[in-house]
Amino acid sequence: MTLLACTSEPPAAGGGGEAASCSAQRPCAEGFDCIEGRCVEETRTPEPLTWLPTEGPEGLGLLSALLVDEERIFLGGYGSIAVSADGGSTWRESEPLARVEEFVQAGSAVFARTIDGVLSVTRDGGNGWNAPVVPLTVSSVHADGTTVYVVGFDGTGSFSFLRGSNGGLSWEAIPDLLPSHLAVGEGWLVVQAQDGRLLRSEDRGTTWEELSDPPFTSAGSDVVLQAWGEAVVALTDRPLQAFVSLDRGATWSSQVLDDASFASQRWLLPAADGLFAVTNGGAFHRLATPDGSWQEVEEGLPAGAFVEAASGGSAGAWVAYQGMLYRFDPATSAWAPGSFRAVRTTVDAVAVDGETVWALVEGKIVHRSDDGGKSWERVASPGADVLAIRSIAAGDGKVWIGTWYHGVFRSDDGGASWIALDSFPSMIGQPGVQPWGVEDLLYSEGTLYAGTWAMVSMGGDDGNFAYAGIGLARSGDFGASWTIGDGGLPSIGRDSRGETLRDGVNRIVKADGKLFLSTYGSGLFRSSDDGATWEPASSGLPGGVLDATAFLVDLVEQDGVLFAAVGVARDTASGVVESRDGGLTWRAPASVPPGACSARALARVGDHLVLSWDRFGEIEANEGIWVSSDGAGTWERLGTGQPALPADNLTATGDAILAGTERNGVWRLPTGLLE
Incomplete structure (x- = not known):
């Protein structure tokens, strides 16, 4: 008996337009489907265009407040709060808020005070925030265990000093006293009143004892007060000077820390390994014991490091610098970076040089990508x-x-x-x-x-x-x-x-x-001689803010037509215009994406216009990224998985579009499937 071997090549379509026969045992060649016993050329559904985060540029974003405890990290920024419950491996972003000025922990509750005086609280570890906690514009908040103290004023301008019990679930007024500065110990308070007096309470503000005038009275609003164990410490500026009282404000000793300090923000950070005096001007000092002397502790940070935020407590002393967190290590007496990884960066601008892509982050940090924006490193x-x-x-x-x-x-x-x-x-x-x-x-x-x-x-x-x-x-x-x-x-x-x-x-x-130059108040200009001379090019542009002509955001050319994204006032046109005479005059295009929105960025990718679009007057206003393949005749959303936060710049590389976002790094869309 002779055994016949099966053919190693499946049948392909027959000649003369006829299709080869097929079955489960005799599959068709690659590129063909078996339909009703015949091989026919398969029809493929195009793979969807999908945006993906590039996992960079890394950084914690521009911070204004910080709280690090044993279980969670709270980051306060310019319009956001981020919380990590796993040591910085993952982050949860909150609903938008104004710039957060400080966090204060009271038991399981965490309070956030914003620049506009709104006090918010979370009681579930940062998953949700409730505001306002009190009907005041709050200027300061402090805590002793689960007791919370708040200073603020109401709509009539009247100041109030409030005490909250059980983590701020119930409130009562502390009468006849208006604090300028407050140190909160375990069951006791030391207050510098608005009239300059120094007072102490041993019963959480029920009764008060007036103390001798403090030596730092002339410092006024530049004083930072902090309780540390049984001691009270005051920090003043010009010069940077620390005052320590071992008897809760009755007597004081002092030490000048920096004669030439001109910091605009100062912190006193109590921790298990000392009390730290930190300024945003780059001064770092440590007091190991209340009766000791202050020592400089700058090792591990660049000289003059501009600290953005700081935190002290049982988890140690922490400072935020250039999008990173540093913790003081008592074993080495130096600051060391924490092992946190996050992409919360705001990308201000992107520049491309072949496969090398550069990103400007937070207005001060530069990152580089050597693979077209897929991965990033800080330089x-x-x-x-x-x-x-x-x-x-x-x-x-x-x-x-x-x-x-x-x-x-x-x-x-x-x-x-x-x-x-x-x-x-x-x-x-x-x-x-x-x-x-x-x-x-x-x-x-x-x-x-x-x-x-x-x-x-x-x-x-x-x-x-x-x-x-x-x-x-x-x-x-x-x-x-x-x-x-x-x-x-x-x-x-x-x-x-x-x-x-x-x-x-x-x-x-x-x-x-041609070169186009946008000015703050005189409009748009065009040059045909490499910038030597200029002619006005604002005719037809919508109005911008403060009655000036709208300034230029982006400008591209497609098939002889110029398209521009311009910054406009909220009650004017959409912010997308076109010119068919080389930029001398402008008009509205055939269409724009839906919604009363404005253009954040515009780019040309091959034969396509790509536009970042968002709503007016809202903090989180992202309407997404749109594409037009017919010269602004029609628009559709570009791809799936778009970044949730607005893209402030769009840049085309050799094989992708890069979107630099607010607080979400760079996102990338491969353009191979963009037809």
């Missing part, structure tokens, strides 16, 4: 504590950052080191001294463009400050030397040296072979 940022970084550009293996009042810096080694470009134009005419601020940078075809900007006094008794500049600065040698292009830009006055001032520049875009 050194020059003077991140003192520089407000406003813009970034990249090209030819280099990256530039533009700052407020410190000019332009360049890195030639992937962000490992930075060079200050001292030849950048100076506000006072001295190279390297008080350079103009740079709100936007653009690198294109070997030329670096920088828009000059600063708050400049135009004279008069009130200073008469204006957003002013000297036009567009251009460099053809990577920033080594500069020329100014201001021809045709209107003058808004002269500085103290008699130099002509132009309106401040907030955006530079190159499209359709």
Whole structure:
């Protein structure tokens, strides 16, 4: 008997348009389906376009308040609260709030006071927040166990001092006393009243004993009071000085910690390993015992680290710096970074140089991606504590950052080191001294463009400050030397040296072979000679804020038509316009996505327009990312799994769209399936 082997190749479609036969035992070739015994070419459902977070740039975001206890971490920011119940591995974002000024724990309850004086509370570990806790605009909140103390004023301006029992479930007034500063111990209080008197209560505010005038009375509102065990400590500024009382405010000793301190915020952090005096200006001191001496404890942090928030308690002393948390380690007497991983960063701007992508985060930190935005690493940022970084550009293996009042810096080694470009134009005419601020940078075809900007006094008794500049600065040698292009830009006055001032520049875009320059008050301008001269290009643009012409957000060209996203006032047009004459005049496009919304970002990806869209006047107002494939004729939501928070910038790379979001890092959408 001869055994016949099965064919190793399944049948494909027959010649002459006929299909080969098939069955469960005789499958069709790849690319064909077996339907009713015949192989027919299969029809594939396109895979959906899906946005994915890139897990970067990492950081805890811009913080304004911090609480670290044994079980949870609370982060307060500019419009949000995040809570981690697993040591920082995962985070839960709360409903939006105003900027959080402080957290206070009272038993299982945690209170959050915001900048507008609203006091919120969570009693379930941060899953939900209730507000307002009391009908007051709260200026301070303190706790002793489950007893809570609140100082604030009502709608008539009348101040109140309240005591809350059982974690603030019931409240009563403490009469005849209005505290300016308050130290809360275990069952006792020391108060500096608004009239300057120092008082002590041994029964939680029922009765009071007046003490001798404290030595820090003249410090006024600059005092921070803190109970620590049986001691009371006061911290003042100019100079930074600590006062310690071992008898609950009756007598005091003092020590100057820093003669030259000019901090705007100070903290006293009680912990098991000492009391810490910390300022946002970079001063760190520790008092190991109440009767001891203060010692500097700066090791582990960069010199002059600008602390954003701080926390003390049974979990130790913690500070937030550049999107990271550091804990003081008593074993090494140094600060060490905590092992927290989070992507809560706000991405201000993105720049692309081939496969290398740069992200500016929180206005001070730079991250780099070497794989088109899939993964990120943080790089050194020059003077991140003192520089407000406003813009970034990249090209030819280099990256530039533009700052407020410190000019332009360049890195030639992937962000490992930075060079200050001292030849950048100076506000006072001295190279390297008080350079103009740079709100936007653009690198294109070997030329670096920088828009000059600063708050400049135009004279008069009130200073008469204006957003002013000297036009567009251009460099053809990577920033080594500069020329100014201001021809045709209107003058808004002269500085103290008699130099002509132009309106401040907030955006530079190159499209359709032309440069476009957006100003704060004079509108949009166009240049056809690489920025040497300018002509107005605002005709038809909607009105912006303060009755000025809307400023430019983004501008792209598609098939000879210019499309622009512009910042508008809430009661005007949508913020998307088009021009069919090279940018001289503008009009509304054929359509925009639905809703009374505004454009946050606009990009061109191949033959498609991609738009970030959100609602007016709401903190969490994201309406998503939209795409038009017919020149703004129609729009549809782009992809699934979009970021929940708004995208402030959209950038096309070789094979993807990157969306830089508010407090949610960079998201990525592969464009291979975008038809």
